Amino acid sequence: MNLEVSEPIDFSSGDHLHLVRKAADKENVQPKSDQHYTSSGSEGPAQTPRNPQPKTGEPASVYVIQISDESTPEDSSTNVRGPFSDASVRRGFIRKVFLLLTVQLLVTGAIISVFLFWPVFFVILFVLACCGHIRRQVPANYILLGLFTILQGLLLGAVSVFYNAEEVLWATGATALVTLALTLFAVQTKWDFTLLNGVLFASLFILLFYGVLLIFIRAYWLQLLYAGLGTVIFSLYLLMDVQMMVGGRHHHSDLDPEEYVFAALNIYLDIINLFLFILQLIGLAR
Structure with a gap:
């Protein structure tokens, strides 16, 4: 039995069914080994029948196997566009990252400055206690009171750790x-x-x-x-x-x-x- 590989085709199309049936038909066709070869009566006795041998150069049966390349999940995933394929999405992502980073650094610096420049606490207290026109002025009074409350809370937290x-x-x-x-x-x-x-x-x-x-x-x-x-x-x-x-x-x-x-x-x-x-x-x- 000889195998012959042709150009790859897709098995999902159904074309391979015809090739399978064709191979099965060739398998069913066998050489007639019991056939007698006789000559006319004038040529002498009949010859002893012999099974014919196939020629070595000719293939007895030829099967055609067609193999098709199927796409793998890894190959198909490369064709899908990623979430950052759009340049505007990437730019928006970068802006959000740096904006959050800036806010984090500013808050951290403000907390550190409270402990480094603690006299600011007393300055705000002095302004709210002694400057009547400022503590009556909106929104300056709310802003100063809010800053004073934040500073007082941070200093109170520093005391509570003991x-x-x-x-x-x-x-x-x-x-x-x-x-x-x-x-x-x-x-x-x-x-x-x-x-x-x-x-x-x-x-x-x-x-x-x-x-x-x-x-x-x-x-x-x-x-x-x-x-x-x-x-x-x-x-x-x-x-x-x-x-x-x-x-x-x-x-x-x-x-x-x-x-x-x-x-x-x-x-x-x-x-x-x-x-x-x-x-x-x-x-x-x-």
Whole structure:
């Protein structure tokens, strides 16, 4: 049996069926080996029949096998256009990447600058506390108050890392409860805490000098007393600022209606300082 390979064709077209049938027909045709060759009676006895042998130069059967090249998934995938085949899509992708990268670097630089240029915090506080025309001007007052809040939050986070998470959570919960209780008490009580404005201001300076003294004297009981005094002073400050905000029958309640930023800043500082002293108390107690 000889095999002959012709030009490749596609098997899916059905042309190979004709070739298979043709090969099968050739297989069924066999040479007649039992045929007798006889001569006429005058030529003598009949010759002994012999099976004919095929010539060596001629093929007995020829089968045609046609092989077609089929496309593989890898070949077909190369013809599909990728998502970045369009130049405009690539340019848009690059713009988005660099835009996000720029924002990330700016935010990182701003956070680093807070710790490098921390006097900015006090500059904003001074402007909001002393420059009445600026804190009444919209949107400058909102912008300054927002910057001050961000800076205060970052500095507060830097302080909180010296305590464990449980202590910070306890201090946060205690501050929230104390703030709510003092606010309700300040609104409903008949006592006028606005009269304590001068006393609290003097007490704040005493507390400041006491804190400077603790830098050189690291005594446990002095630190505990410092944290307790700070908690009491800023609790009274919270009562006074709430009563000044609600006004009414209190002696010092002459805030201008446009001083909402100043009132919010005072109460915010009271709560933040109250949180810091409560956190210090919890840290010393543990």
